Amino acid sequence: MSAVLTENPRSIAELIADHRPGYSLDQRFYTDADIYELELERIIYRHWIFAGHESQLPKPGDFRVLNVAGESAILVRGQDGEIKGFANVCRHRGSLVCLEEKGHTDKFSCPYHGWMYDIDGNLFAARNMPDDFDMAAHSLKTVSVGIVHGLIFVCFTDNPLSLDGCREELAEPMAMFDFPNLKVAAQKTYDIPANWKLSIENYQECYHCATAHPEYARMHTLMLDDEKKDRVQNHMLENMEACGLKRIDIDRIDTAARPGELGYGYSRTALFSKYKTGSKHGGPVAPLLGNLKDYDGGGSDFNFGPFSFMLAYSDHVVAYVFTPTGHESSKCEIYWMVRSDAKEGVDYDVEELTWLWDITTISDKEIIVNNSKGVHSKYYEPGPLSGMEKEERSYIEWILQELQRPYRTGFP
Secondary structure (H helix, E strand, O other), X not given: OOHHHHHOXXXXXXXXXHOOOOEOOOOHHHHOHHHHHHHHHHHHOOOOEEEEEHHHOOOOOEEEEEEEOOEEEEXXXXXXXXXXXXXXXXOOOOOOOOOOOXXXXXXXXXXXXXXXXXXXXXXXXOOOOOXXXXXXXXXXXXXEEEEEOOEEEEEOOOOXXXXXHHHHHOHHXXXXXXXXXXXXXXXXXXXXXXXXXXXXXXXXXXXXXXXXXXXXXXXXXXXXXXXXXXXXXXXXXXXXXXXXOOOOOEEEXXXXXXXXXXXXXXXXXXXXXXXXXXXXXXXOOOOOOOXXXXXXXXXXXXEEOOOEEEEEOOOOEEEEEEEEEEOOEEEEEEEEEEEOOOOEOOOEOHHHHHHHHHHHHHHHHHHHHHHHHHHXXXXXXXXXXXXXXXXXXXXXXXXXXXXXXXXXXXXX
């Protein structure tokens, strides 16, 4: 258990108790290494994190490495065809076993002393060990893996939150876009020298969109007042059924999550009438997903816990994953997904597909870094959130709630 839990719980408890609802967090929540250690235990390692699509590991031996907050996991398609997760830590003296980001192999060989593991994590070679050495007792340690309609999630605890509700309630909206039959057309990582919460808080609100993201604001309606938004939304709802979509709203996000389950949510919001999808020109950038018949002029938001978010247009899905790399550094990984039979250069152009969320994320990175610099100032104090920052307010309340949870067994 970390020192913060045993030596100085009172000061953090007081910070939580003193938080003013409807305001941003105290400076220490963004800068304090002890609070970050508590977040690792209570939040970061406890929740599922999106790690890619099943299509990225089509054959036994195909692998990817996921790095989150100092932990490293190998995701590999096993001999039985199932995707497995292993801690990327040799059972000899702890070296990283796999140094490549992705690839195909029939074994994992530790680069330090040459211990070898098969693709099911079993140790099968260890030079110059005693005759009674038990290789079966030194397999790679497992990391929890969950599959949700084609999406791969990883959790760094032996007793992860249940994904059952997520699988069941999101089955219908995910089926509309045929998530199991998507493929990753592009993937980019954006390193952000700022606390992870600043990165996610920025994503949670669109109060800044009109001034900071002109490209986004000219097609998305989230920054409109309710009356104007309703008019555009009603037009989309009238077209939805004919296009092959249903009106579904699910909110089990943050504090609305059921006990013992990962939080999740779904909603669809209209684009401005000129835009069929999230593209520079407003027109299609890829073939329609699933069995959709036409463009309804909307974009669907999927929430999968506190770190993983997706925006489903009618012709492509954009996934965003925010994770810490340290107590004052984080990264955003974006995946652009299209239907599995779409051909690059014929059905879609990667530059066109990625344009909007690449330029928006580059802009967001600058915003977050400037926010971080101000938060570090001796003049910073928590400020009031606007009516357009309701999701951020809910997220902050949820973080404070999670930090007060009892220590969970099963934490590695």
